[in-house]
Amino acid sequence: MAPYEALYGRRCRTPLCWEEIRDRKLYGAELVQVTTEKVRTIRDRIKAAQDRQKKYVDVRRRPLEFSMGDQVFLKVAPWKNMLRFGLKGKLTPRFIGPFKILQRVGPVAYKVDLPPQLAKVHDVFHVSLLRKADVDPARVLPQVPVEVKEDLTLELRPIRILDHEVKELRSKKIPIVRILW
Numbered sequence: 001m002a003p004y005e006a007l008y009g010r011r012c013r014t015p016l017c018w019e020e021i022r023d024r025k026l027y028g029a030e031l032v033q034v035t036t037e038k039v040r041t042i043r044d045r046i047k048a049a050q051d052r053q054k055k056y057v058d059v060r061r062r063p064l065e066f067s068m069g070d071q072v073f074l075k076v077a078p079w080k081n082m083l084r085f086g087l088k089g090k091l092t093p094r095f096i097g098p099f100k101i102l103q104r105v106g107p108v109a110y111k112v113d114l115p116p117q118l119a120k121v122h123d124v125f126h127v128s129l130l131r132k133a134d135v136d137p138a139r140v141l142p143q144v145p146v147e148v149k150e151d152l153t154l155e156l157r158p159i160r161i162l163d164h165e166v167k168e169l170r171s172k173k174i175p176i177v178r179i180l181w
Contacts, residue, residue: 002039003046064127066101066110071133073097074112074125098133120150156181 004012066072073095100113108127163178
């Protein structure tokens with residue numbers, strides 16, 4: 001389809017001519033023929049680009065399906081400057097869990113058994129947010145209790161100051177404080 005048609009969802013009703021500006025003007029059937037050829041060329045190039053991009057994506061794509069009772073990890077969105085599960089930045093966990101799958105809701109949606117601390121989070125997730133967990137019971141760490149607010153953020157308060165130091169540069173002094181959260 002033409003780019004206009006793809007953008008607006010309907011055919012372009014104006015007689016556009018993408019021919020270079022010349023002294024000669026196109027009329028009637030010749031205008032329609034040139035315009036049709038240009039639209040066909042655009043369609044072919046867009047189709048070739050889509051096929052090329054699909055080929056790149058399909059190399060890494062793998063079909064994911066889970067059955068009831070499978071253990072999965074849940075992906076946590078890494079937002080900048082947001083505290084998630086007690087850690088900030090590079091140290092935030094990318095996945096939490098493992099959680100048990102209760103049922104398949106749709107072709108790509110699954111209902112997950114979440115702990116009471118995450119009761120405010122909706123329990124149905126897209127398959128792209130889940131990762132299969134091959135759980136070894138000896139290697140599972142206990143879950144840290146987490147209190148999640150209504151806006152799905154976590155508030156941390158300092159417990160005590162562990163160490164205090166002042167670093168002196170040439171023109172300024174920088175206080176460095178180590179805090180136990």
